[in-house]
Amino acid sequence: GQNIDQPTEMTATEGAIVQINCTYQTSGFNGLFWYQQHAGEAPTFLSYNVLDGLEEKGRFSSFLSRSKGYSYLLLKELQMKDSASYLCAVRWDTDKLIFGTGTRLQVFP
């Protein structure tokens, strides 16, 4: 099946660094996306990885290892507004995205 695993919940402190992991089935892999979703709102695009390595965008970075079926989203200098769900989504051999259940991150002062 096309399973995506990510932790259900994480907590962190304002100003800290947090890493959210995502694992997926490697067969037919064709790209991985991270989205942020605040409660009651639509997902917003954060990052895209298709090749191995690290993509950095300001306070957010995303890493991919294709051979291991593994990605992580790294959030630095956490702010209260970063409290949200973070969705890992994978494109396999078709155009549609398959989403994980999301990791709910709570940032405390």
Add this chain to the structure above:
Amino acid sequence: DTGVSQDPRHKITKRGQNVTFRCDPISEHNRLYWYRQTLGQGPEFLTYFQNEAQLEKSRLLSDRFSAERPKGSFSTLEIQRTEQGDSAMYLCATELPGGEGETQYFGPGTRLLVL
């Protein structure tokens, strides 16, 4: 604001009624996707279009669901004879093939409550 709009934003209906949702994509995006999301879950794929052609439908999409994109621009999703289990957020996403990663951009969603 991604430029994808959805209408209505909220809909409350009684079981057995029909409802229709509309999605207006970013103008140059020729792929349009519908997803459904329930509380605590990620979005689940329902169907998608490339221009006016419906290319794939999920097994989640029962006979009560139909989607159209008649002129390759806006799309509608209709649910007939609604059931309480249809209560969810219905999300539309659009994509420009060949863009960065062919990223999908989501509209604000339509939250449906079936009583």
